[in-house]
Amino acid sequence: MIAAEKIEIDSRYCKGCMLCGHVCEFDVFEVGQTRSALDYLMPRVANLSNCKLCRKCQTFCPEMTLSVVAKKKKEGGV
Numbered sequence: 001m002i003a004a005e006k007i008e009i010d011s012r013y014c015k016g017c018m019l020c021g022h023v024c025e026f027d028v029f030e031v032g033q034t035r036s037a038l039d040y041l042m043p044r045v046a047n048l049s050n051c052k053l054c055r056k057c058q059t060f061c062p063e064m065t066l067s068v069v070a071k072k073k074k075e076g077g078v
Contacts (some may be wrong), residue, residue, distance in 0.1 A: 003071050004051035009042055010065040016040030018056035026050040029057070057070055 014036040021029035027052050032044030058066045
């Protein structure tokens, strides 16, 4: 199974709407304590290991601030 390596959130544009957390069925996000450049509390990736790479968070983000990065396959297909 392919897993997520990381989920990047662009702090320049995030408005802290937490839509990513609402659409995520796998409890990946929670409200964080970091503020965006626009002074909103940003979501925090709390459970990256739960991510199933559905990319709903990325698709539904109204500001397009999220990027889900998949782990690269190792040589030999493993």
